[in-house]
Amino acid sequence: MNFEFAPLFELSCAERIQLAEDLWDSIAKEADQIPVPDWQIEEVERIRIKAEQDPGSLESWDSVRDWIIKNHG
Helix, strand or coil: CCHHHHHHHHCCHHHHHHHHHHHHHHHHCCHHHCCCCHHHHHHHHHHHHHHHHCHHHCCCHHHHHHHHHHHHC
């Protein structure tokens, strides 16, 4: 544990959750500064092209969500 942050672990659970939310919100405000790896850009482009060429080849969000719930819920 980083002793500089040790006092944070003394906060209540609710306070730590709020802190985590605040940290994520601060990161989201700077999301444009987070580098996106080339492989992720290429994968999104590959999926976009596939969707345009054959929209039926992709799963709907409902079917993906149902599969996740069934297999991991």
